[in-house]
Amino acid sequence: MPDDQLPKILLQWKPSHGKRSRGRPKKSWINCVREDAALFSGHDSITVDDMIDMADDRVKWRTMIKSRNFLGASHSKD
Numbered sequence: 219m220p221d222d223q224l225p226k227i228l229l230q231w232k233p234s235h236g237k238r239s240r241g242r243p244k245k246s247w248i249n250c251v252r253e254d255a256a257l258f259s260g261h262d263s264i265t266v267d268d269m270i271d272m273a274d275d276r277v278k279w280r281t282m283i284k285s286r287n288f289l290g291a292s293h294s295k296d
Contacts, residue, residue, distance in 0.1 A: 252269075
């Protein structure tokens with residue numbers, strides 16, 4: 219996907235303002251996506267680039283998704 223496409227811009231966007239709340243930081247959307255991708259791929263640590271590479275190969279992606287219990291991908295609401 220070209221770098222100027224909106225989904226890619228939003229995936230890589232990091233806010234530069236705001237105030238952190240007290241306590242443990244809440245999980246970000248991308249961290250939840252990483253956890254789910256790690257669950258499906260079977261790898262403990264996975265990067266955004268790895269996820270993009272996996273999604274580029276549609277046949278491999280579909281095989282991986284079908285071989286796992288998609289409903290089992292869950293994360294806390296933190």
